[in-house]
Amino acid sequence: MxxxxxxxxxxxxxxxxxxxxxxxxxxxxxxxxxxxxxxxxxxxxxxxxxxxDDKLETKRLAEVEGIAFPKTYAVVGSSHETSKLEKMLEGVTSFVIKPTRGSGGKGVLVIDGREGRSYVKPSGALVSGDEIRHHVSNILAGLFSLGGQRDKALVEYRVRPxxxxxxxxxxxxxxxxxxxxxxxxxxxxxxxxxxxxxxxxxxxxxxxxxxxxxxxxxxxxxxxxxxxxxxxxxxxxxxxxxxxxxxxxxxxxxxxxxxxxxxxxxxxxxxxxxxxxxxxxxxxxxxxxxxxxxxxxxxxxxxxxxxxxxxxxxxxxxxxxxxxxxxxxxxx
Amino acid sequence: MSSKWKLITAVMMLCLIGGGVAVYKVSSLGVPFWPGEQVYDWQVEARVTFFATGRRVKARLALPRANVTDRRGRESGSLGYHYNIETERGGQTAVWAAENRDGKQSLYYWVRFPGAGTSAADRVAAESAEPSSVGLGGAVGDAFVVIVDELRRVTTDPDALFVAVFQRINQESGSQEFTLVKRYYEEEFGDDAMLRMGIDMLESSGVRARKAYGVSLDEELGAQDPIPLIEYCDGAYWRVRDPRDPGAILDGAKLFVWHRGGGPLLDVTGGENSRVVFTVARERIPLHELTDLQGSPFLISTILGLPLSERAVFRYLVLIPLGAFVVVLMRNIIGVATLGTFMPVLLALALLEMPVAQGLVMFSILTAVGLWFRFMLSRLNLLVVPRVAACVVIVTLLMMMMTVVSYHLGLQDGVRITLFPMIILAWTIERMSIIWEEEGNWSALTQVGGSLVVAVLAYWFMGIPVVRYWSFYFPELLLVLLAGILMIGRYTGYRLSELIRFRNFTES
Missing domain, CATH: 3.30.470.20 (ATP-grasp fold, B domain)
Known part of the structure; x- marks a missing residue:
């Protein structure tokens, strides 16, 4: 300069x-x-x-266009479904939970594997099923969404780079x-x-x-x-x-x-x-x-x-x- | 039309309408543009008290001249008395009359007049009449004549004579003759001695003089006795001066001449221990009382036509756009990160209710304790809304505790915190805790700090007296503010914070 x-x-x-x-x-x-x-x-x-703003909507569009995206395991839309979450995730070892309306990575929870009844984060920290349900209910209450509106939690495939x-x-x-x-x-x-x-x-x-x-x-x-x-x-x-x-x-x-x-x-x-x-x-x-x-x-x-x-x-x-x-x- | 031109037209229109109405109000309706020009009224209350002796009572109180009070009006308060005003040769007297009165009686009379000063001290044309000579006999009479001759040798000009007479009277020591005459008057008239002596000397020197009464326009004084003044004739006009300060010409903004033209100030028959005291109060004239405004079809008359309580709400309401403007400025031009867009405005409104430092300390303590409590709550894995509600409860309890504590510490202002936006505070705590967890404590603290800075600035801006005055009496200027906000809305230049953010930017 x-x-x-x-x-x-x-x-x-x-x-x-x-x-x-x-x-x-x-x-x-x-x-x-x-x-x-x-x-x-x-x-x-x-x-x-x-x-x-709604990741489900984006995925729907992407499907039409034939764009590849991480597979959706579950969508939790009500606290009633929260209790069934663990059942829905049976057989899935790693997954990502995120708010459908989140931004900037807010409210994203990555689970890398399981250890007994607990889940393992990439950092190695253990997360209990209770904590996961609590996280999901936070998402549902709109804690991470734009403008604090009610939201859904999206559980999807964890990408392996x-x-x-x-x-x-x-x-x-x-x-x-x-x-x-x-x-x-x-x-x-x-x-x-x-x-x-x-x-x-x-x-x-x-x-x-x-x-x-x-x-x-x-x-x-x-x-x-x-x-x-x-x-x-x-x-x-x-x-x-x-x-x-x-x-x-x-x-x-x-x-x-x-x-x-x-x-x-x-x-x-x-x-x-x-x-x-x-x-x-x-x-x-x-x-x-x-x-x-x-x-x-x-x-x-x-x-x-x-x-x-x-x-x-x-x-x-x-x-x-x-x-x-x-x-x-x-x-x- | 491109959006740029639309914006320019809108901005121009808003400025024209807002500015135009304001200019119209200033120039045609006479609303003062600067708060310093605030018109105020003096209200002088005369309270006449006496003990009625059970017979017919008649009280006469001399009143200020009609031309003084015509502009703002006057009224009288006197339960059970017949009341009328007697006019005689320009002088007016309030007359109260009643039968079979007993015990302590109080009669009131109010006068309102513009605060910029009255014409009360002005000269009044004098009718021609010869000054009367004073007939004093003996040694006192001789001494009196000597003094008068001495004075007349120096000057015969009425103004100069007045000053000379009262300067001599106010002096501690004097010639033998003077001391003799002074002693005679003191024995004869008591408290009134100096005035009577002065009047007699002026009359004997060929200047007509008589007593007048004034009221000091000083709110601090509380109830005051009438101030005796002297009215003297300078040949063509009657003038009033204060014998205690003979050289000075009366300042109509400091002293109001209540009664002139000789005659008694108060005359009560059928009562004992009669007395009149005055109380003055400076009253802002509500602008809606300016007659021109009431007939005006513009915004101002609609706001000022509201009942007082609603207008009090308006006082705060018109400040909110100002706070919003500060937020826009700070966010889009400076680039300060805040917690929630308009939270600082609410905080600033709360700060208006209490000393700033105290408000900030209060906010900090409430947030800190609330945050700590919030982290405790998070262990219970509560759902969001109950958690925030719990936070509201805690914040409210905390606030009550702080109020009680500060009251016992003697900090009276602690009590005035009810307006603190607790719900907003609870949400602030909630959001802060999320940012704390998601983006780190540094991010959370800078955002809270930013909010506080913006709130204090907004508080400061909303507190400027000129700004408050304009926003209330010239609400149409909010349109100009709106134009400013619209323009900032199209500002696509750099924010100040970005000059720092991109400080390490280098092209590769």
Missing amino acids: KFISPVKSKPPLWRRCFRTPGELRRMGVAGINARNGDFVLPLNPRALYRLV TGGLTALSHQGAPDIRTVLLHGYPVMAMLRAATRESDGRANLHQGALGIGIDLETGVTTRAIYHGKPVERHPDSGVDLIGVQIPAWDEVLDISVTCHEMTGLGYLGVDVMIDETLGPLMIEVNARPGLAIQLANGVGLLKRLGPIVRQYETDPGATPAEKIAFSKAEFGRR
Whole structure:
């Protein structure tokens, strides 16, 4: 950058604490207001939200489109059903319980196996059947849902990440978030848990954000607490240059999610299963901004060209859209 | 029309309507724009007391001149008395009359007049009449003549004479003649001596003078005796001055001249120990009483036309949008994370009811203990709604305990906390505990901290007197506020917090 002298002196304190709006604009960083005001609000009609806010609805759509997703074991809609939950789960050793209307990973309980009458979390902690029922009743009461409305609990297949990706994440399957505008892939990142984030993939809780090259599906850059890192803070595994398996399939699923929901601006979360391949986890109508940190690219730098492309060729097919994004944003 | 232009038109319209109505009210209806211009009234109450002796009673109280009181009116309170006002040559007298009265009697008379000062101290045209000479005999008479001659040698100007006479009277020591005359008057008239002496000297010097009575416009005084004043004729007009401060021209905003034109202030027949005391009170004029406003078709008259109790609710109601505005500002421009969008507004409203520091301490203690209790409850695996309800009970009990404790510690303000939004508090605790578990304690604490900061700012904003005044008397300005909120709603620039969040952003 211009104002940092070639001699490697430390920049002044205020410069390390702040970025001026001008700098951010030059780098094309999108703020929350810009994301909401310029993309989410105009492109995502309120009526479409229910398609993605309710995971059951999203799964129903995905089924029609032929997108693979984790198998649903059970849906608990009333406290009466809660008592039958354990019976329903007989024979299932690992599963995930989540609120159908949750967001940001809130209220997700992952069970990796059983030990006698208890259940085992990925961390090795034991959970009793009582605690599971209590968790489900919390979900039903709307504790984790948007706006606190009553909710249902979804019990589904626990994804087993492929070998290559398991190493990147500490006790938790990493997921791939792709942001799309008008169906064009904008940016993608891999979110991997650390010991600090306790199996969760939330960046502000200390999870890793790993930028992915849209063209090849190879990781390019990783951030930990907002700062670039090259190795996993727990295991020391190299985070850069890792190939995401079945990358083209991931992109296909993401673009199809745009087609099926009609949302103009969305984020699609995909996990890659050892045996089943890429599975669609959820669709988000308000994808976060950390993805630009992970990739080291301002979102606006990519959103602009896509808007122009969309205006010149509104009828592009999914394949054309993917080709455009790969050519335009690929690292080469 | 693009949404941008729609927004601009809407903002313009709102500003025009809101600002226009406000301007109309200021310029045409005379509603003061700044609270400093707040119009207030003085209310002076005269209380006449005496012991009736069982016969016919008649009390006469001299009243302020009619032109003083015409604007705001006056009234009298006197149970069982016949009451009328007697007018004589511009001077007015209230007359109460009753038969067969016994025991202590109280009669009241109220006067209201604008607080900006009255014309009471103004000059009044004097009818031509010669000053009477004072007939004092003997050594006192000689001494008196010497003094008057001495004064007249220095000046014959009435104003200067007045000042000279009373300066000499107020002096401790004087010439032999002066001391002699002073002693004579003190023996003759007692308390009234100085005034009578001054009046006599002025009259003898050719300046007509007489007694007048004033009331000090000082609320702190409580019940006060009438202040004796002197009215003297400067040749063409009657002027009133305070003999204790002869050089000063009366300030109509500090002293109200109740009675002028000579004559007794109070005259009671059929009663003993008669006395009149005055009490003054400054009263804000409710703007709805400004006659122009009542006829106005605008918003203001509809609000001010409500009964008082409803208007009191409005006082708080109009503050809520202001709090909401602060929240919008803090969230969308600054980027402060808060627990629940409008929880800070409710907290700020609660803070308005008590000292801020105390409110914050109260909030912190309630939240901390509530949170601890919430974690205890979570071991019982309760369902959500009963759990929050349990929290409400605990928070309420805690609050009662704190009230009792603070009362016993002598902190009276602890009692005034009933408005604290307990349900909101309980939900805050619930949400906080979830964030605590899901996102970590740091996240929970920053969000609570953010909420507190926003609440204090909102409290501060809602507490600014000008802002409160405008929001109540110019509710149409809320439309301008609305325009501001609409504009912030389309602000797509960076939030202040994002400048920090992206501080490590580097392009790869």
